[in-house]
Amino acid sequence: MFLALREIRRGLVRFGMLAVAIGLLLFLVLFQQALQQGLVTAFVGAIRNQSAPVIVYGIDAQRALQGSMLTPDVEQQVLAVDGIGEHNRIGETTLSVRVGDAADATEASLIGTDGPLGQPRELAAGRAADGPNQAVGSSVDFAVGDMVTVLAPDGGFEVEVVGVADDVQLSVSPTLFTDYATFEAAVQAFNPDAAEIPASALAVAPARGVEPAELVDRINDQVGDADAVTRADAADSAPGVAQVRQSFQVILGLYALIVPLVTGLFFLIITLQKARALVLLRAIGARSGVLLRALFAQVLMITLAGIAVGVLLALPLSGRQIGGLTLRYDPASVATWALVFVALAVVGALASLARVRRTEPVAAVEPAGGAA
Amino acid sequence: MRLALRELLRRPGRFVAATAVLTAVAVLLMFLGALLDGLLSASTGAYRAQRADVIVYSADAGASLPRSRITADVRSAIDAAPGVAETGGLGSVQLGARPEPEPDRRDLIATALIGYELAPSGLPDQPPPPGEVIADDSIEQEGVTIGDVLLLGPARTPVTVTGFVRDTQYSGQATLWASLDTWREVAGANRPAQALGDGTVQAVVVRTDGDPTELAGAIEAAADNRVEALTLADAIDELPGVSQQRSTFNQIIGVTAVVAMVVVALFFTLITVERTGLYGVLKAIGASSRTLFLGVAAQAAVLALVATALGVVASLALAAVIPPGSIPFQVTPSRLVTSGALMLAAAVIGCVFSLRRVLRIDPAAAIGGSP
Numbered sequence: 123m124f125l126a127l128r129e130i131r132r133g134l135v136r137f138g139m140l141a142v143a144i145g146l147l148l149f150l151v152l153f154q155q156a157l158q159q160g161l162v163t164a165f166v167g168a169i170r171n172q173s174a175p176v177i178v179y180g181i182d183a184q185r186a187l188q189g190s191m192l193t194p195d196v197e198q199q200v201l202a203v204d205g206i207g208e209h210n211r212i213g214e215t216t217l218s219v220r221v222g223d224a225a226d227a228t229e230a231s232l233i234g235t236d237g238p239l240g241q242p243r244e245l246a247a248g249r250a251a252d253g254p255n256q257a258v259g260s261s262v263d264f265a266v267g268d269m270v271t272v273l274a275p276d277g278g279f280e281v282e283v284v285g286v287a288d289d290v291q292l293s294v295s296p297t298l299f300t301d302y303a304t305f306e307a308a309v310q311a312f313n314p315d316a317a318e319i320p321a322s323a324l325a326v327a328p329a330r331g332v333e334p335a336e337l338v339d340r341i342n343d344q345v346g347d348a349d350a351v352t353r354a355d356a357a358d359s360a361p362g363v364a365q366v367r368q369s370f371q372v373i374l375g376l377y378a379l380i381v382p383l384v385t386g387l388f389f390l391i392i393t394l395q396k397a398r399a400l401v402l403l404r405a406i407g408a409r410s411g412v413l414l415r416a417l418f419a420q421v422l423m424i425t426l427a428g429i430a431v432g433v434l435l436a437l438p439l440s441g442r443q444i445g446g447l448t449l450r451y452d453p454a455s456v457a458t459w460a461l462v463f464v465a466l467a468v469v470g471a472l473a474s475l476a477r478v479r480r481t482e483p484v485a486a487v488e489p490a491g492g493a494a
Numbered sequence: 495m496r497l498a499l500r501e502l503l504r505r506p507g508r509f510v511a512a513t514a515v516l517t518a519v520a521v522l523l524m525f526l527g528a529l530l531d532g533l534l535s536a537s538t539g540a541y542r543a544q545r546a547d548v549i550v551y552s553a554d555a556g557a558s559l560p561r562s563r564i565t566a567d568v569r570s571a572i573d574a575a576p577g578v579a580e581t582g583g584l585g586s587v588q589l590g591a592r593p594e595p596e597p598d599r600r601d602l603i604a605t606a607l608i609g610y611e612l613a614p615s616g617l618p619d620q621p622p623p624p625g626e627v628i629a630d631d632s633i634e635q636e637g638v639t640i641g642d643v644l645l646l647g648p649a650r651t652p653v654t655v656t657g658f659v660r661d662t663q664y665s666g667q668a669t670l671w672a673s674l675d676t677w678r679e680v681a682g683a684n685r686p687a688q689a690l691g692d693g694t695v696q697a698v699v700v701r702t703d704g705d706p707t708e709l710a711g712a713i714e715a716a717a718d719n720r721v722e723a724l725t726l727a728d729a730i731d732e733l734p735g736v737s738q739q740r741s742t743f744n745q746i747i748g749v750t751a752v753v754a755m756v757v758v759a760l761f762f763t764l765i766t767v768e769r770t771g772l773y774g775v776l777k778a779i780g781a782s783s784r785t786l787f788l789g790v791a792a793q794a795a796v797l798a799l800v801a802t803a804l805g806v807v808a809s810l811a812l813a814a815v816i817p818p819g820s821i822p823f824q825v826t827p828s829r830l831v832t833s834g835a836l837m838l839a840a841a842v843i844g845c846v847f848s849l850r851r852v853l854r855i856d857p858a859a860a861i862g863g864s865p
Contacts, residue, residue, distance in 0.1 A: 136764060153746075275552050317686040380522070
């Protein structure tokens with residue numbers, strides 16, 4: 123241990139560079155994991171954090187609320203299924219809004235329901251909307267008291283934000299939860315030619331004694347043009363979510379591959395460089411266990427220093443917004459990645475550990491001096 | 495320099511580990527780049543194909559087709575703007591499609607039907623007759639062939655595929671190009687809330703013989719600022735998510751290049767430390783620091799080039815293995831060249847860290863026998 127520390131002190135630059143490399147890799151991994159979580163939350167937060175245990179889309183929607191439409195006929199067929207407790211209609215439209223006196227308009231998703239089901243489960247501030255032209259907004263985009271103008275080519279109308287909720291964006295857009303009449307007014311204002319305004323989906327709670335999954339099966343069995351899903355499945359199977367996860371998994375896997383390669387390369391070269399010294403140490407009585415422990419200690423110390431660098435680089439970004447996404451670092455996943463990095467570093471250093479273990483003291487008295 | 499290259503040839507084993515790390519970094523750079531290109535290509539194809547200079551949306555649409563609505567009187571004002579050579583209406587609706595033999599299929603093909611008047615690249619000047627569409631060829635991976643009938647949306651509106659066009663995806667979906675009449679009929683049947691009246695379109699594409707930026711200003715003025723006119727390049731950048739995806743991925747690619755630089759710096763610093771004695775001898779017999787450093791730089795460049803070559807092979811293999819439609823992954827020659835150049839730059843900059851050590855080597859140490 124003493125030997126390990128001393129060597130690090132003497133070669134601060136080279137050991138420091140390794141720690142920085144590991145730190146940069148961890149920073150990239152944490153940043154991208156936070157980006158993935160932020161992206162998924164911003165994609166489907168409005169679905170994941172709404173109050174209905176079951177959502178019924180039109181089958182054509184492929185589980186995208188924006189693309190869903192329930193004809194009155196399909197709606198009646200769904201409501202006739204046994205096991206439905208409460209239900210509310212959900213209407214969604216994507217439109218342009220202007221917050222207060224802001225110069226630029228922004229895109230927003232307006233989700234209207236004709237009852238409490240489908241509204242955010244928890245509010246971060248303010249109160250629930252209880253009348254027309256009131257809204258609960260996504261907390262990263264709106265504040266309680268904001269007056270939001272719904273823009274339409276032939277004139278729009280104002281909505282007051284009376285409450286805000288965390289993590290309720292839809293498709294990475296600001297989201298406003300309103301009553302159903304406000305949704306209909308928004309669609310009509312944008313497109314006076316609209317022939318009819320069907321519901322986008324149904325928010326459903328099962329009757330007492332019926333499990334959500336059971337109700338989902340019943341609806342899907344009985345109504346061919348409906349696609350019922352539990353809240354969790356609706357969020358996980360929304361279009362784009364699986365692709366986002368898959369893409370990031372490949373990227374994170376590649377970064378994880380680089381960690382053992384970098385540490386392995388570094389410690390192997392270091393071990394080869396000091397092969398002669400290791401032979402001498404063995405020749406004067408140092409046990410291979412002592413040398414192995416010293417190398418292992420170095421791997422641990424440098425990796426931990428790298429982890430500290432990575433966490434310090436990542437921390438200032440916590441809570442920051444990048445491209446409309448909120449970056450958050452889950453302590454559990456930071457701890458998991460730190461452990462993974464330690465394990466990967468040790469795996470990477472295995473070749474060096476094996477090399478040290480093979481060091482023979484007798485090589486010290488051989489003509490070549492035992493240099494590796 | 496020759497000595498350094500000869501060392502690479504004679505003792506390639508000592509460079510294997512560094513090459514492996516750099517190859518992993520090169521694969522990562524190319525994978526990230528291909529992912530970005532795939533995402534952008536799938537989002538912007540329908541716009542890149544437009545043979546137009548300016549796209550005009552309604553003023554508050556935020557440059558989004560579904561949120562834009564250009565009425566007949568606004569369109570007349572656009573047509574009358576100075577510098578306008580030709581205009582065409584554009585309308586889109588995103589719907590699930592089923593092959594005709596499977597009207598009750600639950601797993602649908604995601605499509606965007608786009609009605610046009612001014613033909614984009616690869617499409618006939620005259621839009622297809624009513625009920626017919628020309629499809630983006632990405633739909634072929636769903637087994638769709640020419641002559642197939644697709645049933646669109648909940649109303650199962652039938653359209654017949656009469657041809658294919660390349661690289662025109664929109665929002666990650668296969669496009670179906672049709673006449674404005676077909677678009678109006680399909681949208682009315684399947685999205686009654688979005689159905690626009692006769693003469694109203696979502697956007698207008700404009701051709702000019704003059705300067706597109708000036709034309710955009712002239713159109714906005716002619717339409718009393720009831721529209722937002724963007725050059726084609728600006729309209730592509732304004733598509734949802736395009737600029738955000740580009741900037742985020744470029745940041746990640748940049749930091750990954752820094753990792754490559756650190757790896758090269760680390761490796762060649764260690765190599766230089768190891769060779770201090772040897773360099774001392776070389777300096778003692780007349781080799782300059784410049785020669786020695788150029789040797790290190792040449793080795794770093796060769797390693798980066800080998801890593802790039804292996805990265806290219808791995809990226810092409812990944813492109814072949816990844817199933818179409820799963821991850822948006824598009825390997826392009828320009829991306830491979832850019833990634834290679836980035837690797838080369840990272841390698842050369844990285845080995846500059848060794849320069850200080852090379853300069854500090856004292857040739858007298860060689861005579862003293864201790865490096």
